Each structure stands twice: as C-alpha cells, then as structure tokens.
Amino acid sequence: MAERLVPVISLTGFEQRKVEITAELIEAAEKVGFFTLVDHGISKEEIEAQFSISKAFFDLPAEKKGKTPHDPKTNNGWEYKAQLRPSTGTYDQKESLWLQRNSEWPSDNDVPGFQDTTREFMKKCAEISDQVLTCFARGLGFDENYFKIANDPSQPDCLTQLRLIHYPASEKAVGTWRAGSHTDIGCLTLLFQRDGEDGLEICPGRESHSSFASGDIFTPLPAETGPIVVNIGDMLMAWSDDRLKSNFHRVRAKDDGISPSRYSIAYFNQGRRDFVLQGPLKKYSAITVGEYFAQSVAKNFSRSMTAAV
Numbered sequence: 001m002a003e004r005l006v007p008v009i010s011l012t013g014f015e016q017r018k019v020e021i022t023a024e025l026i027e028a029a030e031k032v033g034f035f036t037l038v039d040h041g042i043s044k045e046e047i048e049a050q051f052s053i054s055k056a057f058f059d060l061p062a063e064k065k066g067k068t069p070h071d072p073k074t075n076n077g078w079e080y081k082a083q084l085r086p087s088t089g090t091y092d093q094k095e096s097l098w099l100q101r102n103s104e105w106p107s108d109n110d111v112p113g114f115q116d117t118t119r120e121f122m123k124k125c126a127e128i129s130d131q132v133l134t135c136f137a138r139g140l141g142f143d144e145n146y147f148k149i150a151n152d153p154s155q156p157d158c159l160t161q162l163r164l165i166h167y168p169a170s171e172k173a174v175g176t177w178r179a180g181s182h183t184d185i186g187c188l189t190l191l192f193q194r195d196g197e198d199g200l201e202i203c204p205g206r207e208s209h210s211s212f213a214s215g216d217i218f219t220p221l222p223a224e225t226g227p228i229v230v231n232i233g234d235m236l237m238a239w240s241d242d243r244l245k246s247n248f249h250r251v252r253a254k255d256d257g258i259s260p261s262r263y264s265i266a267y268f269n270q271g272r273r274d275f276v277l278q279g280p281l282k283k284y285s286a287i288t289v290g291e292y293f294a295q296s297v298a299k300n301f302s303r304s305m306t307a308a309v
C-alpha cells in the first residue's frame, strides 16, 4: 500500500534536526522518489484557504478565466482540457491555471483575495522547498545553499510555477485520464490534495532521468488535506547523476460510478533558466536549466502517441 511505500517525514525542529531529516529525505528520494511532508509550517486552514481561492477561480465563467489565457510560450495562464499527454495520446480531463511570480494573474475583482493569499502561499511553498533542497544539496555533497540558489524564485530567470488544478466530476471515466502518466520535468514538486478527492497513483522504479520504461504497477496514494506529497523531477534526477528518482505518476477517475471533482495544487521548483546543472559525478554533460527544459519538452512531444508508458 502507498502509505507503507511513501515515507512520512516531519520537518519539525528543522535547524536542530537537519542531519536526521537529510538522511530521511535522501533515503526516500533514492528508494521511492515520493514522500509526504508533515509539520511543514503551512496550516490546514491556510491550505483550505488556498483551495477556496482556487475553487472561486474555477467557478468563474470561461470569459473571466480566459482573461489570463494559457500562453504556450511561457506555459502560464488558464487552460481547459488542453494538455495533450504523449503517454496516452489524449487530453487530460482537467483545467488548470499556471502562475509565475511575474506572470499575468487573475484580478482581485474577479476573485477577491486571490493575489495576497496566493502570493503568501507561494512564499511558504518556497520556504519548505528551500529546506528540502538544502538537505538534498548536503546529501549529494554540494554546498548546502546550492540548490536553494539554483531555484531562487526572487530571481528574474526563475522558472518556478504554481499550478492550480481542477478535475471536474465525472461518471464512468473508462478510457479517459484526469492526468495521464508522466514524470515532472523540473527539480522538486510539492503537491497539495484535499480529503476525499483521491485519484493520484504513483509508480516507483525508474533507473535513469530520460527513460520511458516505468513498469506498470501504479499504487494509489489517498488524498489528505494537510500533508504535502513531494516528488523529485527529471532535472533533479539528472542533477544527482540519477541518485534521486523522478518517477511516473498519474491521476485517474473511477471506471465505474461517479468520481467527485478533485482539486489539487502543485508548486513546481523548476530552477533558474541560466543556471548550469551537472551532478557531482558528472555522469551527464553540463547544461543550463533552460536548455534542459527545452530538450525535455521536445523529447516528450516527439514520442509516438502509442508509446508504452
């Protein structure tokens, strides 16, 4: 079961417990690639408030959501069932809003409190990410601030994004995917879910940051408000010489009966465009974050639609 597979790691007393937390995080990242953070400093009420803001946005009519349309060049803005997954050859059954610190945001007139609440939420996500990234840097033998600097969201070339996601309720979802199987391209993803809105499934076991073969055993990870599900992305897998695992995951609705709507929120640490990444063992050539991204996107979308992921 996923609860046994995915370690639960507490960040309580972080400064005093850094050595112990580093050991737990590295073990989880090497063995599973997914872990759940508790005592992380964002209260359940703050998480619920951010979900309320997200729901208020998705409840708006399309004309209002479309005031910040998705721009394929920047990958920011609102998209509706527009994400084609190479692994399934179909469009994910969801809508989402991608935000970057300096991208166009929905107006507070349309969603009261959107900007302040969401900016504060992103700030807290960055603080938690910094703690985890500090531990990974230590564990891999880099200076402890290395990944923190490489992912600093206050820098203008930082590609980090927050994504608010809504999977509409569905019935007998046979043959469709809420989110088709994929790995995340960036460094580190923090995922927030809500009680009772299950559907996330994970598939540990990948050997290299560029392999598509993933095995086919997916384990459901029940949704809970509070704990943060964290996974490693391909870029950090490459950056750690494949030590920290970026693994496949997907979101499914039920084949039979009704699946209630699901809301999730993902904070993607995606590095600074001009930062050069290379692992301590130099297993792969040095490459900038921007180039890594461009290559990953091109590789994913050049795959055959029938690829067996």
Ligand SMILES: O=C(O)CCC(=O)C(=O)O
Pocket: 163, 165, 179, 184, 191, 200, 249, 251, 264, 265, 266
């Ligand atoms: O909604 C979820 O739980 C997963 C979302 C996800 O994996 C992604 O957007 O990369």
Ligand SMILES: [Fe+2]
Pocket: 182, 183, 184, 249
């Ligand atoms: Fe993902």
